[in-house]
Amino acid sequence: MRHVVITGTNRGLGQALLDRLAADAGTRVLALARSFPAEQLEHPQITTWPGDLADPASLPDAGELAKFFVGATETVLIHNAAVVEPIGEIGTLDPDELTRAVAVNLTAPMLLTNSAVAARPHGVPLRVVFVSSGAAHHVISGWSAYSATKRGGEEFFTHLSASSTADDLITAVSVNPGVMDTGMQAEIRSADFAERQRFVDRHARGELRPPAVVAAEILAAALPRPSFSRRS
Numbered sequence: 001m002r003h004v005v006i007t008g009t010n011r012g013l014g015q016a017l018l019d020r021l022a023a024d025a026g027t028r029v030l031a032l033a034r035s036f037p038a039e040q041l042e043h044p045q046i047t048t049w050p051g052d053l054a055d056p057a058s059l060p061d062a063g064e065l066a067k068f069f070v071g072a073t074e075t076v077l078i079h080n081a082a083v084v085e086p087i088g089e090i091g092t093l094d095p096d097e098l099t100r101a102v103a104v105n106l107t108a109p110m111l112l113t114n115s116a117v118a119a120r121p122h123g124v125p126l127r128v129v130f131v132s133s134g135a136a137h138h139v140i141s142g143w144s145a146y147s148a149t150k151r152g153g154e155e156f157f158t159h160l161s162a163s164s165t166a167d168d169l170i171t172a173v174s175v176n177p178g179v180m181d182t183g184m185q186a187e188i189r190s191a192d193f194a195e196r197q198r199f200v201d202r203h204a205r206g207e208l209r210p211p212a213v214v215a216a217e218i219l220a221a222a223l224p225r226p227s228f229s230r231r232s
Protein backbone atom coordinates (compact mmCIF):
# COMPACT_ATOMS: atom_id res chain seq x y z
CA MET A 1 0.00 0.00 0.00
CA ARG A 2 1.09 3.54 -0.78
CA HIS A 3 0.20 5.97 2.04
CA VAL A 4 0.20 9.59 0.85
CA VAL A 5 -0.01 12.78 2.91
CA ILE A 6 -1.00 15.84 0.85
CA THR A 7 -1.79 19.46 1.70
CA GLY A 8 -4.28 21.94 0.25
CA THR A 9 -6.76 19.50 -1.27
CA ASN A 10 -10.07 21.37 -1.35
CA ARG A 11 -9.53 23.07 -4.74
CA GLY A 12 -7.05 23.69 -7.55
CA LEU A 13 -4.13 21.37 -8.15
CA GLY A 14 -4.44 19.76 -4.71
CA GLN A 15 -7.99 18.63 -5.39
CA ALA A 16 -6.94 17.23 -8.77
CA LEU A 17 -4.02 15.36 -7.21
CA LEU A 18 -6.24 13.95 -4.49
CA ASP A 19 -8.92 12.83 -6.98
CA ARG A 20 -6.34 10.91 -8.91
CA LEU A 21 -4.58 9.43 -5.88
CA ALA A 22 -7.85 8.27 -4.32
CA ALA A 23 -8.87 6.57 -7.57
CA ASP A 24 -5.96 4.18 -7.17
CA ALA A 25 -6.99 1.10 -5.19
CA GLY A 26 -3.53 0.69 -3.69
CA THR A 27 -3.37 4.20 -2.23
CA ARG A 28 -4.53 5.63 1.10
CA VAL A 29 -4.48 9.41 1.51
CA LEU A 30 -4.28 11.75 4.49
CA ALA A 31 -5.59 15.09 3.22
CA LEU A 32 -4.66 18.24 5.18
CA ALA A 33 -6.87 21.23 4.43
CA ARG A 34 -9.03 23.92 6.00
CA SER A 35 -12.19 22.48 4.43
CA PHE A 36 -13.26 19.41 2.48
CA PRO A 37 -15.83 18.80 -0.26
CA ALA A 38 -18.41 16.14 0.70
CA GLU A 39 -16.98 13.57 -1.71
CA GLN A 40 -13.62 13.72 0.07
CA LEU A 41 -15.21 13.38 3.52
CA GLU A 42 -17.10 10.29 2.37
CA HIS A 43 -14.33 8.61 0.37
CA PRO A 44 -13.19 5.32 1.96
CA GLN A 45 -9.53 5.83 0.97
CA ILE A 46 -9.29 9.41 2.25
CA THR A 47 -8.66 10.41 5.85
CA THR A 48 -9.21 14.13 6.38
CA TRP A 49 -7.15 16.27 8.73
CA PRO A 50 -8.72 19.72 9.19
CA GLY A 51 -6.04 22.30 9.88
CA ASP A 52 -4.61 25.67 9.01
CA LEU A 53 -1.08 25.31 7.65
CA ALA A 54 -0.28 28.75 9.05
CA ASP A 55 -0.78 27.30 12.53
CA PRO A 56 1.91 24.73 13.40
CA ALA A 57 -0.22 23.43 16.28
CA SER A 58 -2.82 22.20 13.81
CA LEU A 59 -0.35 20.03 11.85
CA PRO A 60 -0.08 16.29 12.55
CA ASP A 61 3.06 15.49 14.55
CA ALA A 62 5.40 12.52 14.05
CA GLY A 63 3.30 10.25 16.28
CA GLU A 64 0.14 11.06 14.36
CA LEU A 65 1.83 10.54 10.99
CA ALA A 66 3.31 7.25 12.25
CA LYS A 67 -0.25 6.01 12.91
CA PHE A 68 -1.26 6.89 9.35
CA PHE A 69 1.83 5.15 7.95
CA VAL A 70 1.05 1.82 9.67
CA GLY A 71 0.77 -0.89 7.00
CA ALA A 72 2.42 1.19 4.26
CA THR A 73 4.96 -0.31 1.89
CA GLU A 74 5.63 3.18 0.45
CA THR A 75 5.08 6.58 2.05
CA VAL A 76 4.69 9.89 0.23
CA LEU A 77 4.37 13.51 1.34
CA ILE A 78 3.12 16.07 -1.20
CA HIS A 79 3.44 19.76 -0.28
CA ASN A 80 0.89 21.38 -2.56
CA ALA A 81 -0.77 24.16 -0.53
CA ALA A 82 0.58 27.67 -0.98
CA VAL A 83 -0.45 31.30 -1.06
CA VAL A 84 0.74 33.86 -3.59
CA GLU A 85 -0.20 36.87 -1.46
CA PRO A 86 1.12 39.26 -0.34
CA ILE A 87 1.88 40.73 -3.76
CA GLY A 88 3.45 44.20 -3.57
CA GLU A 89 6.69 46.06 -3.21
CA ILE A 90 8.88 45.38 -0.19
CA GLY A 91 8.15 48.14 2.29
CA THR A 92 4.42 48.01 1.57
CA LEU A 93 3.76 44.37 2.51
CA ASP A 94 1.26 43.65 5.26
CA PRO A 95 3.27 42.04 8.11
CA ASP A 96 0.53 39.52 8.96
CA GLU A 97 0.20 38.42 5.32
CA LEU A 98 3.97 38.15 5.01
CA THR A 99 4.17 36.02 8.16
CA ARG A 100 1.34 33.86 6.89
CA ALA A 101 2.98 33.31 3.48
CA VAL A 102 6.18 32.08 5.09
CA ALA A 103 4.23 29.85 7.47
CA VAL A 104 2.08 28.22 4.75
CA ASN A 105 4.63 28.03 1.92
CA LEU A 106 7.81 27.23 3.84
CA THR A 107 7.45 26.56 7.57
CA ALA A 108 4.62 24.04 7.24
CA PRO A 109 6.41 21.96 4.55
CA MET A 110 9.57 21.93 6.69
CA LEU A 111 7.71 20.93 9.86
CA LEU A 112 5.65 18.24 8.14
CA THR A 113 8.73 16.81 6.45
CA ASN A 114 10.63 16.72 9.72
CA SER A 115 7.73 14.79 11.27
CA ALA A 116 7.30 12.47 8.28
CA VAL A 117 10.98 11.50 8.24
CA ALA A 118 10.75 10.68 11.95
CA ALA A 119 7.48 8.78 11.41
CA ARG A 120 8.56 6.69 8.43
CA PRO A 121 8.35 2.99 9.31
CA HIS A 122 11.73 1.28 9.38
CA GLY A 123 12.74 0.08 5.90
CA VAL A 124 9.83 1.78 4.13
CA PRO A 125 10.64 4.39 1.44
CA LEU A 126 9.54 8.01 1.81
CA ARG A 127 9.15 10.21 -1.27
CA VAL A 128 8.66 13.95 -0.68
CA VAL A 129 7.24 16.12 -3.49
CA PHE A 130 7.39 19.91 -3.13
CA VAL A 131 5.16 21.82 -5.56
CA SER A 132 7.30 24.83 -6.40
CA SER A 133 7.06 27.48 -9.10
CA GLY A 134 9.12 29.04 -11.86
CA ALA A 135 8.97 32.15 -9.65
CA ALA A 136 11.52 30.47 -7.36
CA HIS A 137 14.16 31.25 -9.97
CA HIS A 138 13.37 34.65 -11.39
CA VAL A 139 12.18 38.03 -10.22
CA ILE A 140 8.59 39.06 -10.85
CA SER A 141 8.12 42.51 -9.45
CA GLY A 142 5.98 42.35 -6.29
CA TRP A 143 6.29 38.58 -5.82
CA SER A 144 9.15 38.61 -3.28
CA ALA A 145 7.32 36.61 -0.59
CA TYR A 146 6.12 33.89 -2.96
CA SER A 147 9.47 33.61 -4.79
CA ALA A 148 11.50 33.53 -1.58
CA THR A 149 9.36 30.86 0.06
CA LYS A 150 9.40 28.64 -3.03
CA ARG A 151 13.17 29.07 -3.39
CA GLY A 152 13.61 28.34 0.30
CA GLY A 153 11.49 25.20 0.00
CA GLU A 154 13.51 23.95 -2.95
CA GLU A 155 16.70 24.43 -0.97
CA PHE A 156 15.30 22.54 2.02
CA PHE A 157 14.34 19.58 -0.15
CA THR A 158 17.72 19.63 -1.89
CA HIS A 159 19.22 19.25 1.57
CA LEU A 160 16.86 16.39 2.35
CA SER A 161 17.90 14.56 -0.82
CA ALA A 162 21.58 15.25 -0.24
CA SER A 163 21.48 14.02 3.35
CA SER A 164 19.37 10.99 2.53
CA THR A 165 19.99 7.93 4.62
CA ALA A 166 22.61 5.44 3.55
CA ASP A 167 19.89 3.07 2.32
CA ASP A 168 18.56 5.82 -0.01
CA LEU A 169 14.99 5.25 1.14
CA ILE A 170 14.26 8.98 1.49
CA THR A 171 14.01 10.97 -1.74
CA ALA A 172 12.75 14.47 -2.44
CA VAL A 173 11.86 16.34 -5.60
CA SER A 174 10.65 19.86 -6.37
CA VAL A 175 8.25 20.19 -9.29
CA ASN A 176 7.12 23.25 -11.24
CA PRO A 177 3.52 22.72 -12.41
CA GLY A 178 3.55 25.66 -14.84
CA VAL A 179 0.67 28.05 -15.24
CA MET A 180 -2.68 26.45 -14.36
CA ASP A 181 -6.30 27.54 -14.42
CA THR A 182 -6.89 27.73 -10.67
CA GLY A 183 -7.93 30.22 -8.01
CA MET A 184 -4.31 31.29 -7.59
CA GLN A 185 -4.18 32.60 -11.17
CA ALA A 186 -7.46 34.46 -10.61
CA GLU A 187 -5.89 36.12 -7.55
CA ILE A 188 -2.83 37.05 -9.63
CA ARG A 189 -4.98 38.63 -12.37
CA SER A 190 -6.78 40.75 -9.81
CA ALA A 191 -3.60 41.87 -7.99
CA ASP A 192 -1.73 45.12 -8.61
CA PHE A 193 1.81 44.55 -9.97
CA ALA A 194 3.85 45.53 -13.01
CA GLU A 195 3.56 42.28 -15.00
CA ARG A 196 -0.14 41.71 -14.31
CA GLN A 197 -1.20 42.21 -17.94
CA ARG A 198 1.00 39.30 -19.04
CA PHE A 199 -1.07 36.98 -16.82
CA VAL A 200 -4.35 38.52 -18.02
CA ASP A 201 -3.28 37.95 -21.64
CA ARG A 202 -2.25 34.34 -21.05
CA HIS A 203 -5.65 33.67 -19.52
CA ALA A 204 -7.41 35.40 -22.43
CA ARG A 205 -5.42 33.29 -24.91
CA GLY A 206 -6.51 30.11 -23.10
CA GLU A 207 -2.95 29.18 -22.14
CA LEU A 208 -3.69 28.09 -18.56
CA ARG A 209 -3.60 24.33 -18.23
CA PRO A 210 -6.34 22.36 -16.46
CA PRO A 211 -5.14 21.20 -13.01
CA ALA A 212 -6.32 17.64 -13.73
CA VAL A 213 -3.89 17.39 -16.66
CA VAL A 214 -1.04 18.79 -14.58
CA ALA A 215 -1.87 16.46 -11.67
CA ALA A 216 -1.64 13.43 -13.95
CA GLU A 217 1.76 14.55 -15.23
CA ILE A 218 3.14 15.24 -11.75
CA LEU A 219 2.06 11.87 -10.40
CA ALA A 220 3.37 9.99 -13.43
CA ALA A 221 6.74 11.74 -13.18
CA ALA A 222 7.21 12.07 -9.44
CA LEU A 223 5.52 8.87 -8.26
CA PRO A 224 5.97 6.49 -11.18
CA ARG A 225 3.55 3.61 -10.94
CA PRO A 226 1.77 1.84 -13.81
CA SER A 227 -1.70 2.66 -12.49
CA PHE A 228 -0.94 6.40 -12.53
CA SER A 229 0.89 6.47 -15.86
CA ARG A 230 -1.71 4.45 -17.75
CA ARG A 231 -4.64 6.82 -17.22
CA SER A 232 -4.35 10.18 -18.97
Ligand SMILES: NC(=O)c1ccc[n+]([C@@H]2O[C@H](COP(=O)([O-])OP(=O)(O)OC[C@H]3O[C@@H](n4cnc5c(N)ncnc54)[C@H](OP(=O)(O)O)[C@@H]3O)[C@@H](O)[C@H]2O)c1
Nearest residue numbers: 008012013034052053054080081082133179180182183184
Ligand atom coordinates in the same frame (compact mmCIF):
# COMPACT_ATOMS: atom_id res chain seq x y z
N1 LIG B 1 -1.76 28.14 -10.41
C1 LIG B 1 -0.59 28.29 -11.02
O1 LIG B 1 -0.50 28.80 -12.15
C2 LIG B 1 0.66 27.82 -10.33
C3 LIG B 1 1.89 28.00 -10.99
C4 LIG B 1 3.06 27.54 -10.39
C5 LIG B 1 3.01 26.91 -9.16
N2 LIG B 1 1.80 26.75 -8.54
C6 LIG B 1 1.79 26.04 -7.25
O2 LIG B 1 0.87 24.96 -7.33
C7 LIG B 1 0.33 24.68 -6.02
C8 LIG B 1 -1.19 24.65 -6.10
O3 LIG B 1 -1.62 25.92 -6.51
P1 LIG B 1 -3.11 26.21 -7.00
O4 LIG B 1 -2.98 26.98 -8.25
O5 LIG B 1 -3.90 24.97 -6.96
O6 LIG B 1 -3.55 27.21 -5.83
P2 LIG B 1 -5.01 27.58 -5.28
O7 LIG B 1 -6.01 27.33 -6.32
O8 LIG B 1 -4.89 28.96 -4.73
O9 LIG B 1 -5.20 26.52 -4.08
C9 LIG B 1 -4.33 26.63 -2.99
C10 LIG B 1 -4.64 25.52 -2.01
O10 LIG B 1 -3.84 25.75 -0.83
C11 LIG B 1 -4.69 25.78 0.30
N3 LIG B 1 -4.23 26.64 1.37
C12 LIG B 1 -3.85 27.93 1.29
N4 LIG B 1 -3.59 28.40 2.51
C13 LIG B 1 -3.82 27.38 3.39
C14 LIG B 1 -3.74 27.25 4.78
N5 LIG B 1 -3.37 28.27 5.57
N6 LIG B 1 -4.05 26.06 5.35
C15 LIG B 1 -4.45 25.02 4.58
N7 LIG B 1 -4.55 25.08 3.24
C16 LIG B 1 -4.23 26.26 2.65
C17 LIG B 1 -6.01 26.31 -0.25
O11 LIG B 1 -7.05 26.04 0.67
P3 LIG B 1 -8.15 27.16 1.11
O12 LIG B 1 -9.29 27.00 0.16
O13 LIG B 1 -8.48 26.78 2.52
O14 LIG B 1 -7.48 28.50 0.99
C18 LIG B 1 -6.09 25.54 -1.55
O15 LIG B 1 -6.54 24.23 -1.34
C19 LIG B 1 0.87 25.79 -5.10
O16 LIG B 1 2.00 25.30 -4.42
C20 LIG B 1 1.29 26.87 -6.07
O17 LIG B 1 2.30 27.69 -5.55
C21 LIG B 1 0.64 27.20 -9.09
